[in-house]
Amino acid sequence: MKHFFSICTTLVLLMGCSWNSPLEIFSHPYTVDTFDNGLKLVTVETGYPNIVALYVVVQVGSRNEVESGRSGFAHLFEHMMFRGTKKFPSEKWDEIMQAAGAATNAYTTDDRTVYHAVFSKEDLESILELEADRFQNLTYTEEVFRTETRAVLGEYNKNFANPLRKLTEAVRNEAFTTHTYKHTTMGFLTDIEKMPGMYDYGLQFFDRYYRPEYTIVAVVGDIDHIETKALVKKYWGTWKRGSYQAEIPVEPPQTKAKRLNVTFHAPTLPMLEVAFHAAAYDDEQIDSAVLDLISYYAFSENSELYKRLVVKEQKVDTLHAAYYDHRDPYLFSVISRVKNSEFLPYVEKQILATCRKLQQELVPSTELEIVKSHLRYQFALGMNSSAAIAGTLAHFLGLRGTPDTINKRYALYQDVTPREIQRVARETFTSERQTIATLTHESSMTNTDSKEAYPQ
Structure with missing residues (x-):
């Protein structure tokens, strides 16, 4: 390992500080605000000009899927959230994001679902309005729900054609007996296959978890904290708090x-x-x-x-x-x-x-x-x-x-x-x-x- 250690030593010298430096590793100035409805806003002024990154973190993942036969819904709603609202149907949502030159995407893990967009700072208000609307007013038909569940099944089949994913799925299923980490973010295959007939449960899942107390809005980049806080309060401040709390089982x-x-x-x-x-x-x-x-x-x-x-x-x-x-x-x-x-x-x-x-x-x-x-x-x-x-x-x-x-x-x-x-x-x-x-x-x-x- 001599070669590796010599390289790392060089890197430390290049950094100009040792491990014992009192400087904090995350040194950008930030502010955390909590609104009356439980929503958190985190603003970070980075010093990089003109660009803003908006990350909306929902503290809900496959960990929260505590009901038997209903795994995979956190990941499903990563898909459903792009289906639009009455005010901003999916086509209109895409049009506004494209006009802003925004790069958008989302991902789901065991513990969270994250929606993100990167765009020019002058579009901050319009995109905050757009995102606030879909988090509060997501609308879709039963037919659309069924279509998306079939897409999720296709994604599962594609992902688990990878032997590493198959191995990891089997190990989790064997190692855990009680905790919801037993299933992957995709969910159990038998549950995914039943999703098309679970439209009503999907509405319930969204109503439970897409609430302000589960959500953190992070606005990072060329921003002003006071202005950003006012915009988030304007578009997200009336979002109603929920009451549901999942009881996550403890693994023995x-x-x-x-x-x-x-x-x-x-x-x-x-x-x-x-x-x-x-x-x-x-x-x-x-x-x-x-x-x-x-x-x-x-x-x-x-x-x-x-x-x-x-x-x-x-x-x-x-x-x-x-x-x-x-x-x-x-x-x-x-x-x-x-x-x-x-x-x-x-x-x-x-x-x-x-x-x-x-x-x-x-x-x-x-x-x-x-x-x-x-x-x-x-x-x-x-x-x-x-x-x-x-x-x-x-x-x-x-x-x-x-x-x-x-x-x-x-x-x-x-x-x-x-x-x-x-x-x-x-x-x-x-x-x-x-x-x-x-x-x-x-x-x-x-x-x-x-x-x-x-x-x-």
Whole structure:
């Protein structure tokens, strides 16, 4: 890893500040306003001229789909929200956005749904009016609803023609027994197939969650806070607060290791996922920050494991950790694509051995500090436009509702020590938390099932 560390050291010097710099990582001035109806407005003045990025964060994702047989509706409404209102039908909405030269899109995750537009600052009022209208007055027929649900089914079939998505879906379904993270953002296939007949429930879902108390309007770029606040109050201030709160089920502790094989419908290289139940995103408790550092140190392209399996031995062509910020405890996974199914037991043992090494040996302090610096530099490098700043901000607003969480989170990285790495590795990488899955084209596997139980 000598070459990697020399590069990272150079990057830190180029930044002109060390990890211990008192400067906050998110340094743009911002204001958070909460209106009487519960709506939050976050304004960020970036210094980039003429451009504004509007991100509307709805703190609703597949996590909120608590009713049996009704998964996938958060993602469905990402689609439905482009169907227009009586005042601004979809064609009129498109026309106004195109006339403004706005780049628009949306996405859904397990924890949030985000709608975004980037445009010239002189169009701020007209686009705030446009967006406020669809959030409060979305209108569609039952026929349109059915058409969109069929489009979602098509999207599911397309996405899950990807073996990685299929593997991840199976691991989540196996690892979780109770929490709604059991299903992906797309939802269970059986639920998606039933969606065309659930028009009335769709109306109920929108009425429950598309409410001001679930919504954060982030306006980022060449703006004035006072003017922006007045415009948001004008168009969004009369939106009525709702009363629905979903009771998100708590996942009980896993008590024994789990193992499964997923059969893929088409020829593909075999895949392996080693997953452990892990801590939720936090900006006060350190465990999830520690796992972020482990993810990069032990399983990135610069790690010893990657260099051995991918570069030197060439038994694997992809290897990475997947540990994504979530509001509730999620999974820390190590995923690899293996060149031959005969290598699956060996690759699994090497991944588990890497976890064991983190439990038994302290990470060198100098190497840990370089990884911290890399994460800080990587974040700062991405803050190069109002749109980029708004996109990053939306992620954290979906988790905590305030930009302050960014600085608190990065301060936690600074506090991580080799002892904390060891402690969290010992608590997280245990057989009781473990789910191991393989994906192959074969209907059955032979000589690929590792007999090694995870050591305590």
